[in-house]
Every structure is written in structure tokens, then in C-alpha cells.
Amino acid sequence: MAEKITCTVNGVKRTLELDGWEKLLDVLREKLDLTGTKRGCDDRTCGACTVVVDGEAVHSCTFPARKADGKTIITIEGLSRGKELHPIQRALIEAGAVQCGFCTPGIVMELYALYTRNPEAPEAEIMDALERHLCRCTGYEAIREGALLAQKYMRK
Ligand code: FES
Ligand code: FES
Known part of the structure; x- marks a missing residue:
């Protein structure tokens, strides 16, 4: 049975259905269309997938999406205000x-x-x-x- 998690992403509360052992990067890019977070190496080497979870910078390529339940996530899309850069x-x-x-x-x-x-x-x-x-x-x-x-x- 699909597992559901609830988290806040860039200030918006989201309930997400997970397919198995997805990583946070997959959920951000493929389910939420937040493609600003990049996939480089997929093994914690390049840092391109870094997002902020409850104030900590994490590699989303290896961060299990289920661990995001109840957490606050900020991605690059959450930093700029419209056209105004952070x-x-x-x-x-x-x-x-x-x-x-x-x-x-x-x-x-x-x-x-x-x-x-x-x-x-x-x-x-x-x-x-x-x-x-x-x-x-x-x-x-x-x-x-x-x-x-x-x-x-x-x-x-
Ligand atoms: S994609 Fe390179 S550290 Fe995650
Ligand atoms: S990889 Fe091109 S600017 Fe850093």
C-alpha cells in the first residue's frame, strides 16, 4: 500500500503519496515539479541536490522521502521572491x-x-x-x- 507523508515545502503544506523507497530528490523533481534542485552524481558526491530540511542542508539524492514526514523543506524555488533574487x-x-x-x-x-x-x-x-x-x-x-x-x- 502506498505510504502518505505530509510536509511543508517552500511554505506550502503538502500531502504526498510515496511509491516505495523514493528519495526526496525524486519527490521534489517528479511529484512537485521543483526542478531547480539538480541530480548530479546520485551518491552524495557533488552537492547539486542539496536542499534544507528543518534548517539543515541535506543531500536530497539519498535522503529517504519518508523521513521528510512532518518536516519543513526549503528548495531553491523557495528563496527568490518572484523575479527578485535572494x-x-x-x-x-x-x-x-x-x-x-x-x-x-x-x-x-x-x-x-x-x-x-x-x-x-x-x-x-x-x-x-x-x-x-x-x-x-x-x-x-x-x-x-x-x-x-x-x-x-x-x-x-
Ligand atoms: S546528486 Fe550529487 S550529491 Fe546528490
Ligand atoms: S557546474 Fe557549472 S557553474 Fe558550477
């Missing part, structure tokens, strides 16, 4: 850290979780968080600069 998105663009953009939603969500939890996170902690993300096109220096600029914007 300050973290703005900072990464301004620092030249976005080229193809495939890795960007995951990085944005990682930084969002970190700066929400600790707006004063030291650079070492920011770099640790960024280590969970692979980027094939941008130099990591631009991503580092974007992350530091994002922290400044988030403090304001």
Missing part, C-alpha cells in the same frame, strides 16, 4: 561564480542553511560547507568570493 543568489552572480549554473542551487541552499544558523560563520566553516560541492566550470575562488559576499548581504 541575496545569496545575487552575491554569487556578482562574484562571477555562476557559469552553467548546474551546481548553483545546491551551493545557495548550503549557504542559506549555514548563514541562517550562524550569520557570523568563520571562513573555515564556510569553506568546509563549500567542500560538499563540485563545480565543473567556475573557479572555486569565485565561489569563495561569492560566499563571503553573500554572508555580508545576509547580515544586512
Whole structure:
């Protein structure tokens, strides 16, 4: 029998029927059409699938969807307000850290979780968080600069 879960996704309460052992990434992309969250490696290596669950950045490619029951999930679609970008998105663009953009939603969500939890996170902690993300096109220096600029914007 299909299992049902209820969770809040980007501020909207959702009841979802799960087919077996789906991962959160499958549910977000295929059932809720939230395709901003990307599938890269499917094995916790690239970070492209990162979303925020109850304030923590998680790899949705391996996060069992059933574990999302009763939780609050934020995806990249939940950050911008209409056409207005979130300050973290703005900072990464301004620092030249976005080229193809495939890795960007995951990085944005990682930084969002970190700066929400600790707006004063030291650079070492920011770099640790960024280590969970692979980027094939941008130099990591631009991503580092974007992350530091994002922290400044988030403090304001
Ligand atoms: S798709 Fe989840 S870490 Fe790469
Ligand atoms: S901007 Fe292309 S993978 Fe990061």
C-alpha cells in the first residue's frame, strides 16, 4: 500500500503519496515539479541536490522521502521572491561564480542553511560547507568570493 507523508515545502503544506523507497530528490523533481534542485552524481558526491530540511542542508539524492514526514523543506524555488533574487543568489552572480549554473542551487541552499544558523560563520566553516560541492566550470575562488559576499548581504 502506498505510504502518505505530509510536509511543508517552500511554505506550502503538502500531502504526498510515496511509491516505495523514493528519495526526496525524486519527490521534489517528479511529484512537485521543483526542478531547480539538480541530480548530479546520485551518491552524495557533488552537492547539486542539496536542499534544507528543518534548517539543515541535506543531500536530497539519498535522503529517504519518508523521513521528510512532518518536516519543513526549503528548495531553491523557495528563496527568490518572484523575479527578485535572494541575496545569496545575487552575491554569487556578482562574484562571477555562476557559469552553467548546474551546481548553483545546491551551493545557495548550503549557504542559506549555514548563514541562517550562524550569520557570523568563520571562513573555515564556510569553506568546509563549500567542500560538499563540485563545480565543473567556475573557479572555486569565485565561489569563495561569492560566499563571503553573500554572508555580508545576509547580515544586512
Ligand atoms: S546528486 Fe546528490 S550529491 Fe550529487
Ligand atoms: S557553474 Fe557549472 S557546474 Fe558550477
